[in-house]
Amino acid sequence: xxxxxxxxxxxxxxxxxxxxxxxxxxxxxxxxxxxxxxxxxxxxxxxxxxxxxxxxxxxxxxxxxxxxxxxxxxxxxxxxxxxxxxxxxxxxxxxxxxxxxxxxxxxxxxxxxxxxxxxxxxxxxxxxxxxxxxxxxxxxxxxxxxxxxxxxxxxxxxxxxxxxxxxxxxxxxxxxxxxxxxxxxxxxxxxxxxxxxxxxxxxxxxxxxxxxxxxxxxxxxxxxxxxxxxxxxxxxxxxxxxxxxxxxxxxxxxxxxxxxxxxxxxxxxxxxxxxxxxx
Numbered sequence: 212x213x214x215x216x217x218x219x220x221x222x223x224x225x226x227x228x229x230x231x232x233x234x235x236x237x238x239x240x241x242x243x244x245x246x247x248x249x250x251x252x253x254x255x256x257x258x259x260x261x262x263x264x265x266x267x268x269x270x271x272x273x274x275x276x277x278x279x280x281x282x283x284x285x286x287x288x289x290x291x292x293x294x295x296x297x298x299x300x301x302x303x304x305x306x307x308x309x310x311x312x313x314x315x316x317x318x319x320x321x322x323x324x325x326x327x328x329x330x331x332x333x334x335x336x337x338x339x340x341x342x343x344x345x346x347x348x349x350x351x352x353x354x355x356x357x358x359x360x361x362x363x364x365x366x367x368x369x370x371x372x373x374x375x376x377x378x379x380x381x382x383x384x385x386x387x388x389x390x391x392x393x394x395x396x397x398x399x400x401x402x403x404x405x406x407x408x409x410x411x412x413x414x415x416x417x418x419x420x421x422x423x424x425x426x427x428x429x430x431x432x433x434x435x436x437x438x439x440x441x442x443x444x445x446x447x448x449x450x451x452x453x454x455x456x457x458x459x460x461x462x463x464x465x466x467x468x469x470x471x472x473x474x475x476x477x478x479x480x481x482x483x484x485x486x487x488x489x490x
Contacts, residue, residue: 218328262434271301290302309342369441
């Protein structure tokens with residue numbers, strides 16, 4: 212449950228880091244003349260498999276003054292702050308978020324559903340999430356998770372049954388669980404962000420659920436999980452998820468339809484009317 216100011220953070224978050232995030236967001240608002248509509252934690256903490264030494268990944272969507280969107284030479288559609296060993300804070304312009312979401316990129320939808328919120332307006336979140344749902348191409352979202360998950364799976368080396376860095380396996384497990392969730396919920400296009408929620412809403416066999424839960428528990432208390440062999444049942448399940456999704460991925464991406472682009476444009480202008488700062 213978010214607070215009236217949009218804040219929703221667990222007590223386990225390092226308060227010094229949270230204060231640093233707040234300072235960076237305030238500086239971005241001041242120095243760039245933007246409004247930050249929604250700022251969340253992404254990465255392993257929001258995905259449900261943090262380690263004690265996991266860094267913090269703050270992501271946000273910002274809105275510039277309306278005049279900036281009429282400029283023939285618009286500013287960059289990304290704002291970044293210095294990356295360090297603990298903190299990574301960067302965000303997307305609303306126009307970038309809308310374009311990517313309309314094209315099938317699932318990232319902005321994940322940010323809007325993060326369980327951990329640093330700042331923002333719930334109404335902005337809800338309006339942008341409604342835009343994402345209205346223009347979503349389900350096949351493109353499936354393709355997004357297939358390509359992201361399969362790439363991580365292949366790079367991890369886990370499919371061969373060899374000992375691998377177990378931390379890397381999670382970046383394939385979550386997309387596989389998302390694909391499973393979408394198969395079990397054919398009418399929906401907004402899967403949960405958290406791995407535990409995905410598996411709760413789309414249960415998997417105990418032979419998969421138990422070792423996955425063990426891996427999550429081990430990662431939560433171990434700074435470096437080290438190497439190990441992914442259990443055969445988990446390997447088979449992950450590979451099956453990707454194969455099933457790939458079997459439907461035979462047609463080249465068509466791109467956003469004219470109707471989806473038109474809907475996105477209408478909703479984008481409405482968001483600007485309400486949320487663009489003066490300037």
